[in-house]
Amino acid sequence: MSTVYFLIVVVLVLTAYFLGARKASGAVAGGRGEWHSLPAYHGLFSASAVFIPMLALYAIMAPLAASYIDSAALSQFDPALVAEPLQRGALMRDASALAAGQYAGAPTPELQAAANSLNSTRVVTSWLILIIGCLAGLGAMQYARTRISPAFRARNSFEQITTIVLLACSAVAVLTTIGIVFSVLFETLRFFSKVSPIDFLFGLQWSPQTAIRADQVGSSGAFGIVPLVAGTFLITFIAMLIAAPTGLFAAIYMAEYASPKIRSIIKPILEILAGVPTVVLGFFAALTVAPLIRGWGEQFGLTVASESALAAGIVMGMMIIPFVSSLSDDVINAVPQALRDGSYAMGATKSETIKRVVLPAALPGIVSAMMLAMSRAVGETMIVVMAAGLAANLTLNPLEAVTTFTVQIKTILVGDQEFDSAKTLSAFALGFVLFFFTLILNFIALRVVQRYREQYD
Amino acid sequence: MDASTRTPTLSHNPRILAERETKIVAHDVNVYYGEKHAIKDLSIDIPDRAVSAFIGPSGCGKSTFLRSINRMNDTIPSCRVTGDILVDGKNIYDRDLDVVQLRARVGMVFQKPNPFPKSIFENVAYGPRIHGIAKSKADLEEIVVSSLKKASLFDEVKDRLDHSGTSLSGGQQQRLCIARAIAVNPEIILMDEPCSALDPIASARIEELIDEIRQNYCIIIVTHSMQQAARVSQLTAFFHLGDLVEFGDTDEMFTTPKDKRTQDYITGRFG
Ligand SMILES: Nc1ncnc2c1ncn2[C@@H]1O[C@H](COP(=O)(O)OP(=O)(O)O)[C@@H](O)[C@H]1O
Numbered sequence: 035m036s037t038v039y040f041l042i043v044v045v046l047v048l049t050a051y052f053l054g055a056r057k058a059s060g061a062v063a064g065g066r067g068e069w070h071s072l073p074a075y076h077g078l079f080s081a082s083a084v085f086i087p088m089l090a091l092y093a094i095m096a097p098l099a100a101s102y103i104d105s106a107a108l109s110q111f112d113p114a115l116v117a118e119p120l121q122r123g124a125l126m127r128d129a130s131a132l133a134a135g136q137y138a139g140a141p142t143p144e145l146q147a148a149a150n151s152l153n154s155t156r157v158v159t160s161w162l163i164l165i166i167g168c169l170a171g172l173g174a175m176q177y178a179r180t181r182i183s184p185a186f187r188a189r190n191s192f193e194q195i196t197t198i199v200l201l202a203c204s205a206v207a208v209l210t211t212i213g214i215v216f217s218v219l220f221e222t223l224r225f226f227s228k229v230s231p232i233d234f235l236f237g238l239q240w241s242p243q244t245a246i247r248a249d250q251v252g253s254s255g256a257f258g259i260v261p262l263v264a265g266t267f268l269i270t271f272i273a274m275l276i277a278a279p280t281g282l283f284a285a286i287y288m289a290e291y292a293s294p295k296i297r298s299i300i301k302p303i304l305e306i307l308a309g310v311p312t313v314v315l316g317f318f319a320a321l322t323v324a325p326l327i328r329g330w331g332e333q334f335g336l337t338v339a340s341e342s343a344l345a346a347g348i349v350m351g352m353m354i355i356p357f358v359s360s361l362s363d364d365v366i367n368a369v370p371q372a373l374r375d376g377s378y379a380m381g382a383t384k385s386e387t388i389k390r391v392v393l394p395a396a397l398p399g400i401v402s403a404m405m406l407a408m409s410r411a412v413g414e415t416m417i418v419v420m421a422a423g424l425a426a427n428l429t430l431n432p433l434e435a436v437t438t439f440t441v442q443i444k445t446i447l448v449g450d451q452e453f454d455s456a457k458t459l460s461a462f463a464l465g466f467v468l469f470f471f472t473l474i475l476n477f478i479a480l481r482v483v484q485r486y487r488e489q490y491d
Numbered sequence: 492m493d494a495s496t497r498t499p500t501l502s503h504n505p506r507i508l509a510e511r512e513t514k515i516v517a518h519d520v521n522v523y524y525g526e527k528h529a530i531k532d533l534s535i536d537i538p539d540r541a542v543s544a545f546i547g548p549s550g551c552g553k554s555t556f557l558r559s560i561n562r563m564n565d566t567i568p569s570c571r572v573t574g575d576i577l578v579d580g581k582n583i584y585d586r587d588l589d590v591v592q593l594r595a596r597v598g599m600v601f602q603k604p605n606p607f608p609k610s611i612f613e614n615v616a617y618g619p620r621i622h623g624i625a626k627s628k629a630d631l632e633e634i635v636v637s638s639l640k641k642a643s644l645f646d647e648v649k650d651r652l653d654h655s656g657t658s659l660s661g662g663q664q665q666r667l668c669i670a671r672a673i674a675v676n677p678e679i680i681l682m683d684e685p686c687s688a689l690d691p692i693a694s695a696r697i698e699e700l701i702d703e704i705r706q707n708y709c710i711i712i713v714t715h716s717m718q719q720a721a722r723v724s725q726l727t728a729f730f731h732l733g734d735l736v737e738f739g740d741t742d743e744m745f746t747t748p749k750d751k752r753t754q755d756y757i758t759g760r761f762g
């Protein structure tokens with residue numbers, strides 16, 4: 035039925051457009067002189083006058099209808115049965131199956147009644163939606179047609195409608211973000227009712243296993259995030275140690291030294307590297323880099339864990355090189371040629387010019403490229419899972435196994451969960467801290483970029 | 492075009508050349524951008540301690556020739572220069588000549604002010620630092636201050652030498668660029684339409700400044716304003732489609748041009 039509804043929407047919108055445009059252009063035949071807007075704008079105005087109410091009505095009526103259908107069907111059953119959520123779900127499934135003619139076995143009279151109710155209310159509500167929608171659409175079309183006149187500023191009105199639609203779309207994005215933050219915040223607060231924030235933020239031990247029965251071994255978990263902070267920091271640090279210079283120098287080469295031809299080859303290749311799925315990089319880290327490092331370490335008589343922060347950090351560094359290099363390349367290219375000319379004309383060589391003029395001018399942009407790359411590294415999970423392990427060691431030794439925020443969140447939430455244990459809730463608290471951290475990074479990056487913009491506008 | 496129209500109509504040897512030493516001698520210079528022939532068999536003598544103006548319709552090669560005097564054309568891959576340009580009798584296209592040193596002797600000011608996004612002080616100190624001119628920190632400060640004074644900018648910025656050069660007004664920025672060029676003690680200063688991005692008042696200040704410093708430098712200024720050429724220069728060269736059509740004393744050029752094309756341009760018939 036909703037397919038029919040939207041077909042009708044399309045037909046009405048197109049009709050409204052053509053009627054609107056025709057009315058305006060038909061009247062125009064004698065000369066455009068006194069018409070404010072072009073016919074196409076009258077058409078667009080009419081079309082959006084039809085489209086928006088029909089869409090909005092559907093968005094409001096469809097969920098209302100769905101809940102009415104359900105409650106009508108459920109009213110056929112014993113209220114005591116319906117009160118239990120699991121029971122209610124099972125009853126609804128059975129009733130739907132019966133209504134669709136796919137129920138195996140003999141239905142009870144209540145079930146039969148519910149199925150009948152489903153069938154009838156569905157038909158009624160969808161016709162209702164269809165009729166209300168069509169009436170609204172036709173009404174809107176009529177209203178739009180009466181407004182079409184030489185003096186009507188259809189272009190400005192359409193502009194306003196566009197603005198409102200764009201605003202609504204960005205509001206959706208913002209509201210989603212706010213919703214996510216609040217749901218995580220809410221769960222985090224629940225977590226803090228079980229574990230004190232002080233223990234959480236400053237505890238030196240992380241082992242989230244809480245026993246189900248009080249007499250089990252290790253019955254209480256430890257929720258100190260310091261080992262995770264250390265692990266995240268260590269891996270990110272190693273990654274940046276590799277990605278920052280490599281990416282920056284690659285960018286300088288591409289922007290300043292490479293011929294256009296070489297640049298057109300290297301840049302896409304680097305961007306392919308950015309597109310490699312992290313799972314693939316993860317097994318590259320675990321199966322190739324980690325054994326290599328262990329081999330080297332043993333030659334020097336070092337004990338290297340088979341899963342090490344170093345292996346994960348190196349591969350993660352390789353993953354984020356393209357972020358650094360591609361963004362830095364863009365900002366270096368954005369440095370005006372006039373500055374380079376000014377420097378050359380003073381007798382500076384190419385490398386002096388890059389060092390003293392180009393890089394300082396591009397510095398804010400480069401810093402923000404680094405920040406973005408860093409928040410990528412902090413948020414990365416797969417490589418760490420596969421190459422650095424799960425052990426929450428509190429160490430800064432890159433040869434040991436460590437673990438990070440994202441890995442712990444993933445580990446905690448994989449598999450069957452009790453949704454109110456401290457263990458499960460701790461994932462939300464971790465997520466919240468992580469969110470806060472990347473927020474700060476992005477904020478710094480944003481501020482730096484703003485300063486950069488001011489300089490050249 | 493036959494050879495006779497290519498040879499510049501010398502206005503019986505400009506007077507100014509008889510009074511001053513010759514600083515730059517160009518002989519049969521040709522400049523190409525790939526296939527495009529931008530300067531054709533150009534020969535000119537440019538006097539020291541005077542202002543020479545290059546005028547002509549846009550695209551006639553004024554900037555191109557100017558940029559071949561400090562070899563800025565080297566930075567354009569497709570650009571090729573043939574012929575000889577001599578500064579103080581020494582060919583600047585010689586293999587053993589170091590462009591770094593050449594550009595320290597030949598300063599340049601661009602059409603659009605292009606201060607570096609550094610402090611005012613650092614902008615002026617840029618050249619001295621690169622060329623190791625200052626012996627000490629005090630020395631450097633001395634150079635910066637005297638350069639700013641010569642560019643008649645010091646009084647306006649003396650309290651905020653640590654502010655960004657880009658925070659100045661357009662005219663101040665251009666004077667900062669002149670100070671930056673002066674700071675390395677050049678002998679020649681090339682200016683490519685230095686006032687075209689400025690308002691009339693800022694332009695007038697630059698013109699005044701050029702007039703003040705001309706005793707000490709060989710200045711070449713490209714300009715699209717004939718009034719400006721008439722006001723600031725002692726010698727004017729008129730370019731047309733890659734040819735140097737005519738050059739001579741400015742006052743004569745504007746009163747009694749020898750060539751029909753010069754006359755048309757000056758009287759505003761094209762350009
Ligand atoms: N970088 C370049 N590449 C190719 N052609 C150029 C380049 N710069 C200038 N030209 C050409 O050379 C001619 C002279 O240019 P230019 O010296 O800039 O003229 P002017 O400064 O007198 O306006 C013009 O026809 C211009 O199109």
Ligand SMILES: [Mg+2]
Pocket residue numbers: 553554555683
């Ligand atoms: Mg020019």
